[in-house]
Amino acid sequence: MERGLCLTTSLIWKALEEVKDPEIPVVSLVEMGIVREVAVDDQVVVIMITPTFAGCPALQVMINDVEARIRQLGAEDVKVEVVLAPPWSSDWITPEARVKLKSFGLAPPPVHGGRVEMTFFEVAVCPYCDSKNTVVKNDFGPTLCRSIHYCQQCRQPFEQFKAL
Amino acid sequence: MDDLNKETHTAIAHYLTALADDELVLAHRDSEWTGHAPILEEDIAFSNIAQDEMGHALLWYNQLSGLTGLDPDRLVFFREASEFRNVQMVELPKGDWAFTILRQYLFDAYELVQLKWLERSPLPILADPAAKIRREEIYHFRHTGAWTQRLGMGTGESNRRMQRALDELWPFAGQLFSRNESTWPLVIAGTIPDPVDQWSEWQTLVVPFLTGSGLKLPGEINSIAAERTHHTDHLSDLLLDLQEVARSDPEASW
Numbered sequence: 001m002e003r004g005l006c007l008t009t010s011l012i013w014k015a016l017e018e019v020k021d022p023e024i025p026v027v028s029l030v031e032m033g034i035v036r037e038v039a040v041d042d043q044v045v046v047i048m049i050t051p052t053f054a055g056c057p058a059l060q061v062m063i064n065d066v067e068a069r070i071r072q073l074g075a076e077d078v079k080v081e082v083v084l085a086p087p088w089s090s091d092w093i094t095p096e097a098r099v100k101l102k103s104f105g106l107a108p109p110p111v112h113g114g115r116v117e118m119t120f121f122e123v124a125v126c127p128y129c130d131s132k133n134t135v136v137k138n139d140f141g142p143t144l145c146r147s148i149h150y151c152q153q154c155r156q157p158f159e160q161f162k163a164l
Numbered sequence: 165m166d167d168l169n170k171e172t173h174t175a176i177a178h179y180l181t182a183l184a185d186d187e188l189v190l191a192h193r194d195s196e197w198t199g200h201a202p203i204l205e206e207d208i209a210f211s212n213i214a215q216d217e218m219g220h221a222l223l224w225y226n227q228l229s230g231l232t233g234l235d236p237d238r239l240v241f242f243r244e245a246s247e248f249r250n251v252q253m254v255e256l257p258k259g260d261w262a263f264t265i266l267r268q269y270l271f272d273a274y275e276l277v278q279l280k281w282l283e284r285s286p287l288p289i290l291a292d293p294a295a296k297i298r299r300e301e302i303y304h305f306r307h308t309g310a311w312t313q314r315l316g317m318g319t320g321e322s323n324r325r326m327q328r329a330l331d332e333l334w335p336f337a338g339q340l341f342s343r344n345e346s347t348w349p350l351v352i353a354g355t356i357p358d359p360v361d362q363w364s365e366w367q368t369l370v371v372p373f374l375t376g377s378g379l380k381l382p383g384e385i386n387s388i389a390a391e392r393t394h395h396t397d398h399l400s401d402l403l404l405d406l407q408e409v410a411r412s413d414p415e416a417s418w
Contacts, residue, residue, distance in 0.1 A: 053216065053219065053300060054216065054219035054220055054293075054296055055215045055216050055217075055218055055219020055220070055222070084293060084295075085288065085291075085292040087296035088296070116299050116302050117306075120306065138205045138209060139209065139303055139306065140208050140209040140211075140212035140213070140307070141208065141212070142208070144215060144216060144219075164299050164300065
């Protein structure tokens with residue numbers, strides 16, 4: 001780190017808000033609840049992130065992107081650690097990010113308070129016309145975190161970010 | 165984990181290897197449907213399930229790596245069949261669609277019962293991945309349960325194929341719930357569940373569902389099961405495929 005440069009955790013959090021989810025470029029890793037903790041100890045910056053779905057192939061891209069962004073701030077020693085506990089929950093996605101997901105054509109996941117199976121009784125709301133007249137076409141979609149739906153109202157297929 | 169005695173250390177390593185190998189081998193079998201599933205939706209679904217199971221395998225291999233220092237890639241690509249600790253049920257060839265669905269259903273149910281227990285294990289090395297994996301498995305179980313019902317109560321042909329799959333798979337279920345000498349100290353210590361207790365919980369879950377789906381139980385499960393290091397020839401065939409590229413150039417960096 002350059003002499004005289006003082007990296008604070010709030011500066012780092014602010015920078016991380018610019019690091020986008022590689023698969024959903026409208027939301028940041030912070031808004032998605034993927035960044036868990038930031039610590040600065042003398043010369044070392046430690047950032048803890050947690051994966052959404054365990055098999056998510058974007059995890060390594062996220063690690064690289066976080067590291068690169070923090071290096072841009074002048075930090076030389078950056079450690080990105082992957083933590084598993086507590087397990088990532090889609091409830092952590094911020095209200096602002098939910099609006100952005102919807103504008104991206106991706107229905108945000110229902111809030112479930114830890115009971116993922118309860119969401120099986122809810123219908124997805126169409127992100128295009130807000131209708132609840134929709135059906136599940138597939139619990140599995142183009143990425144691990146998305147399911148496929150169809151809106152009977154506006155006759156548009158759409159995806160939902162899965163509750164986890 | 166430095167303060168573990170040697171016996172406990174080995175037992176946890178064996179247990180983690182078994183958890184990881186089950187997921188890896190099943191993931192490989194599931195991935196064999198990519199591009200070949202009977203309908204497009206299922207091609208997508210089984211490719212997702214395969215990727216999920218592969219992700220779960222990696223979580224367990226990473227824990228094992230933290231404990232023993234062994235590299236997950238070396239473990240996957242350079243062990244011989246006799247060093248794998250997966251159950252035989254997951255290494256059997258993918259068979260027809262009915263066999264694939266039923267195997268996945270029986271295994272998903274086993275995982276849910278086991279993970280629910282492990283999530284509360286006093287050892288974070290087991291509890292943390294278990295908590296994460298269980299939430300994802302809920303989607304698999306719903307999917308394979310729906311297909312089990314659909315095929316079991318579908319046409320005469322689909323019911324006949326499901327019954328044949330159940331007759332073939334049922335004897336292999338005993339190995340999922342057999343006690344293992346090397347991991348027994350962990351059961352005594354309350355770190356992992358007693359497989360025999362899990363067996364009854366699993367049966368409560370799957371037996372009424374299978375009979376309600378128009379299938380007949382083939383009878384008692386054989387409780388004298390093979391050791392986890394004993395395999396059918398199908399595992400060697402699978403590894404030949406899985407390990408071929410990595411072994412053709414062991415020093416390559418990916």
